[in-house]
Amino acid sequence: MSTSQPPSAPSASPRTKPAEVRLDELMTAAETLFMENGFEATTIADITRVANVAKGTFYHYFASKNEMLAALANRYTQQYLAELEKAVASCPQQDWPARLRTWIKASVHTYARTFRTHDMVYGGHHHHERDNAEKSAILAQLEHILLQGQQQNAWYCPNPSMVALLLYSGVHGATDALIASPQLDAESYAHELADTCLRLLPPPPRK
Template identity: 55%
Template structure:
């Protein structure tokens, strides 16, 4: 009887782990760069903050800054757009928690979220918007950030008017009046150093609804 030699074990090769990317995606690096600038502008002011300060806090080379922005001025403009995007997202999230056809509730949510968000972020607002910009031509071209907020408010007002929730012969005028009123009274609350905005925001919403005959 012939005995076969034992089979040799087949070596198992280790599977190499996938290589990690050495650099962060461009959008992540840009977001970190802008977050660093925002923090420094709030802490030190725009003029006192240097490009070197920003890149040091973000942990990137100075050339990375200039890859995205020619100067601090252009970064400030980008931060303004970023601020409005976050502001609008806060409004949309609050409004979307209401039922689609609850127009009074949706307008109330818009106003109250606007007051609360502005009170929470006014220091950054004043940094990125150092002067009031008046629309000379079409607002979409001359003041796109303000226009984005007005479009959102206008859609609520137009939807409510179409559903018979309130009369609205001049939608654009009503949107401008509510927008200006909300920001004006919130500026007053900021000057008074208001701590709790809940009751104040509800009162502002009531006043806006009275403007519409509710």
């Protein structure tokens, strides 16, 4: 008589995914569909079908497509900020010119690489809107670099918030010009743009 035991059944995979994974998959499905088909043409049923979830799952997280689009805009900004912060963190801690140069170049490369997503999530935004929280978060990151450089005598910048606004707008507009001219070399363009921005910051006055 055989004493061998029958092979055990493979362990079943979890029937439910963690909430954060399900949410990320739902948002990624929506982002893909919005970019492929347009926001208006995409239905909630389309999103849940691609994400392979029940329609009720969508309403567990979002009240509407507009609310999901706002969440996608926030996710885009957080990813954008994280990339810039990572790039800046690679510079020597007290080398503020290097940090500003790196911030500008990383901003150019990140925006140029992700502008289709940017245009999709911010399609209804206008640059003159005063309550643009996403823009404010990026400005705060840039203003911090300018303020620290001012305090460490890297340059003369008595009004970091105003200079941050000018640099942000200039870098954003210059990158739009780069996107519209694919024949340009992005690395050389970003390097020259950083040089130009740094020349706008004079050295501290002699005491």
